[in-house]
Amino acid sequence: MTCPVTVRIQEDDFDIAREISVLTNSRTDIGAVVTFSGICRADDDSAKVAALTLEHYPGMAEEEIRRHADEAVSRWPLNGITVIHRVGRFMPGQNIVLVVTASQHRQAAFQAAEFLMDYLKTSAPFWKKEESATGTGWVEAHARDDAAAARWTKS
């Protein structure tokens, strides 16, 4: 089974429909496509977010996502993975991240998408800085994200 893996870090927005068609185009063995989009949200735990700036570690960010994509390919019967993470400054409502997984059946596509997002949040080197009416500050990591990633660890 061939499973093309595409990982991109970019400032530009992405087109979800286009990314799906890139994976499914000219193939008839794909029965399920799952997409996850992460979007800049205005309401956070405390103050209203005016903008979010995403910083990353060039080189390592791509490699780290690709490592987990390769692991997903080894764990589930997948026909394609695309991960796009944007960097730069975003307003509420704008796209930040896209994960697309394709498989013959839905279960593998759902699980792989969730696996990739859980690891993306905890181990891919990206950092968010938040601007709000009360000031500017770095977003703190959540223990719930570590717990979400830990459940995929093989015992």
Add this chain to the structure above:
Amino acid sequence: MKVKYFAWVRERVGKAEETIEPPASVRTVEELIAWLSGQNEAYAHAFEKPKVIRAAIDRAHVKQDAAIAGAQEIAFFPPMTGG
């Protein structure tokens, strides 16, 4: 070796990257953090809670007891918040 800093570690240190030559007695990531902290107030502030700091050697995550011998590039950063 080249050292890179990201997010609030970068802001506190006051630079994104630099080339350093720690003494041979500095063997691990943990020891490098301690050595940098002794350089000046900016590093001391960046590494005031050393256990919070994450590190990567040659673009792969490492624990703080990892040896730095042979490293081309060491990065220090806070816990990640992407996605």
